[in-house]
Amino acid sequence: MLIVQKFGGSSIANAERIINVAKRITESFAKGNKLVVVLSAQGDTTDELTDKAREINTKASKRELDMLLTTGEQQSVALMALAIHKLGYPAISLTAGQIGIHATSSYGNARIKNIDTSRILSELDRNNIVLVAGFQGINRYGDITTLGRGASDTTAAALAAVLHADLCEIYTDVPGVFTADPRIVKNAVKLNAISYDEMLELASGGVQVLHNRSVEMAKRYKVKFVVRSSFTHEEGTLIKEEVKGMEKLYVSGVAVDDKIARISVVGVEDRPGIAFQIFSLLAKEKISVDIILQSIGRNATKDISFTIHIDDLKVAMEVIEARKEVIGFDMLSYDDDVAKLSVIGAGMASNPGVASMLFEALYNCGVNINMISTSEIKISVLIEKKYINKALESVHDRFIGNHLELYREAGVI
Numbered sequence: 120m121l122i123v124q125k126f127g128g129s130s131i132a133n134a135e136r137i138i139n140v141a142k143r144i145t146e147s148f149a150k151g152n153k154l155v156v157v158l159s160a161q162g163d164t165t166d167e168l169t170d171k172a173r174e175i176n177t178k179a180s181k182r183e184l185d186m187l188l189t190t191g192e193q194q195s196v197a198l199m200a201l202a203i204h205k206l207g208y209p210a211i212s213l214t215a216g217q218i219g220i221h222a223t224s225s226y227g228n229a230r231i232k233n234i235d236t237s238r239i240l241s242e243l244d245r246n247n248i249v250l251v252a253g254f255q256g257i258n259r260y261g262d263i264t265t266l267g268r269g270a271s272d273t274t275a276a277a278l279a280a281v282l283h284a285d286l287c288e289i290y291t292d293v294p295g296v297f298t299a300d301p302r303i304v305k306n307a308v309k310l311n312a313i314s315y316d317e318m319l320e321l322a323s324g325g326v327q328v329l330h331n332r333s334v335e336m337a338k339r340y341k342v343k344f345v346v347r348s349s350f351t352h353e354e355g356t357l358i359k360e361e362v363k364g365m366e367k368l369y370v371s372g373v374a375v376d377d378k379i380a381r382i383s384v385v386g387v388e389d390r391p392g393i394a395f396q397i398f399s400l401l402a403k404e405k406i407s408v409d410i411i412l413q414s415i416g417r418n419a420t421k422d423i424s425f426t427i428h429i430d431d432l433k434v435a436m437e438v439i440e441a442r443k444e445v446i447g448f449d450m451l452s453y454d455d456d457v458a459k460l461s462v463i464g465a466g467m468a469s470n471p472g473v474a475s476m477l478f479e480a481l482y483n484c485g486v487n488i489n490m491i492s493t494s495e496i497k498i499s500v501l502i503e504k505k506y507i508n509k510a511l512e513s514v515h516d517r518f519i520g521n522h523l524e525l526y527r528e529a530g531v532i
Contacts (some may be wrong), residue, residue, distance in 0.1 A: 121243075122147065125157040125253065125275035130293040130349035131195055132162035140349055140351070141202035141292075144248060148208060150273055153243050155282065157253040158199055160191025165268070181226035185255075185265045189214075192252035192271070200249050210248040213238065215255040215263070220274070222256025222264050225407040228405055229256050229264035231273065234281045243439040245285040251278065251378040260507040272333035278342035287342050289329060291348035294479060295356035296321070296328055298532070299373045299515045305509050308532045312357040317371045320497045323409075324461035325376025334358070335433075361465075370464030370518045375507050378477040379409070380432040381490070386438065386449025394423060396446050400438045404506060406431040408458070420449070424490065425502065429455055449480045457489065461499040462518060474498055479519035488508045490492050 124144065129321055131137045148154050160168075168188050172179045196212035203210035215222075219235030238258025242370060255269025258264050266273055279287035289484055296318065299307040313321075315338035323330035337344045337358065387393045394413070401408060406427055414422040427435055432455060443498045467473045477498055481488060486509070491502035502510055518524065526532045 120151075121153045121155075121280040121282060121382050122289045123155045123157065123275050123282065124286045124290060125271055125288070126159065127271070127292065128159040128162050130290055131158060131199065136349075137161075137202050141206055141348065143290075144199075145203060145206050145208045148248055150501070154286070155239060155243070155249045155251060155278055155350055156199070157221050157251045157271055157465050158192060158195040159253050159271040159277065160188075161195055161198075164191040165390045166361060172212055173467075182262060185263050186266055186481050189252065191264050191381070192254050194251050196250040202246060203250075208248060209246055210250055211242055212250040212252070213242075214252045215274075215292055218251060218256045220256045220277075222258055222266065224258040224260065224262070225265060225405060226262075226489050228267045231256055231277050233267065234277060235279055239278070240328065249389065252527050254445060258349055258395045267330070269327070269330040270332065272330035273336060276333040276336040276340075276342055277345070279330075279342045280336060283344070287344050288355075289344065289346045291328060292344065292348065292350065293328060293346075293347040294351055294353040295346050296326070296358075296372070297370065298519045299511060300326075300375065304512050304520070305374075306523070307515065308519075308523065308526070309353075310356050310415065311354070312529055314357060314361050314373055314465055315358060316496060320370050320461065320463040320494075321374050322501065324374030324463060324497070325378075325459065326372070326374045329358075365457045369470050369476070371466075373456055373511060373515045373518065374461045374463065374464050375511050376461075377504050377507055378456040379426050379457060379459055379501075380429045380453055381424055381426050381501065382421060382432070382435060382439070382456050383452045384409045384446070384448050385422045385451075385452065386420045387423060388447050389419050389421050393446065394470075395423075396442070396480065397423060397439060398425075400442060401427070401435055404431075404434055406435055410490050412492075426457075426459065426490070455472075457501050457525065458502050458504040459499050459501055460507065460510055460514065462514060463497045463499055465496055465497050467498070471526075475519055477514060480514045481510060484509050484513040486513075 200212040220228040253274040295309040297307045301307040343359035409426045411425045485508045492499045519523040
């Protein structure tokens with residue numbers, strides 16, 4: 120079998136853990152598997168490098184930041200190669216440039232364009248374990264670009280797709296995908312399997328087990344995906360096209376995201392083109408927008424509110440404020456003390472009353488709703504950040520915690 124494995128930063132945070140992962144890799148290799156292994160930077164290395172950059176220059180260019188931050192992954196693959204060599208197995212460490220992972224020039228958030236597989240295939244033919252630095256690509260100028268925080272998952276999914284791998288294993292510090300964050304919800308349970316669509320919504324909703332772009336890629340190229348722990352030998356969670364039994368249930372998981380902010384553009388003219396003017400400004404800055412709410416209107420004006428990642432708040436406010444005269448609005452405000460809670464499930468489309476159950480659960484724990492967004496398999500609400508834990512527990516109990524036997528009968532936990 121050709122297997123692509125990915126190990127996150129917590130899995131290789133120190134020498135002891137590197138040796139542990141090296142043993143896990145070589146155990147799989149000894150069974151006759153061909154291995155391509157993607158590694159993240161160790162522990163908090165990326166944050167530490169970012170802090171070092173800010174000590175020198177608080178307005179560091181994105182190009183130079185990418186040059187700096189990618190050294191974390193380069194250290195990881197070299198150290199892992201040394202560990203595997205010590206165990207008596209062949210391995211080679213490679214950067215994105217050495218492999219030929221070609222990406223766009225959006226420093227800090229580049230997208231993979233294509234991958235030249237010739238070097239990897241050549242190393243596999245030499246019976247090497249191929250260790251790949253995740254999170255990075257090379258643009259058309261030959262510069263290193265990063266793929267966004269957490270994007271080593273995306274590197275792994277992309278490699279699995281172009282190599283037509285039999286399996287892509289994502290190793291983390293948790294044993295799989297849970298129905299909610301087990302650190303907050305004590306009766307959260309691990310799912311045996313989940314669909315691509317549900318996993319994508321969970322990842323977009325704040326579950327940090329997988330990078331959302333990696334799930335998109337896995338779905339597009341039908342990559343067989345498994346999430347499992349690097350510290351145990353549990354089976355983990357299989358991510359695939361569809362999951363039998365899941366449609367009989369209301370939801371497969373509840374996610375929260377407290378890294379968001381809401382922006383309100385108040386008193387815009389009620390005429391065509393206003394929304395385009397606002398959101399095209401954000402698009403030029405590569406700022407993604409999530410929930411959008413527009414008021415019905417009064418006195419020939421409307422209010423437009425939307426949510427973005429909190430890291431994009433400063434830039435978003437600046438670019439909109441700078442175009443106030445052109446757009447024409449009375450006031451621009453923001454709230455960064457909010458969080459998003461989402462319920463996700465393939466069964467929502469065929470089970471009426473899910474919204475009512477969600478609102479009942481929030482009412483029972485005394486939490487007010489600020490904004491609502493819906494799709495075929497997801498309902499998201501914006502609430503005050505201070506209530507996120509009790510809201511998560513209440514909603515999880517309403518949909519899952521009080522019905523665990525039903526989930527066991529369906530075979531999904």
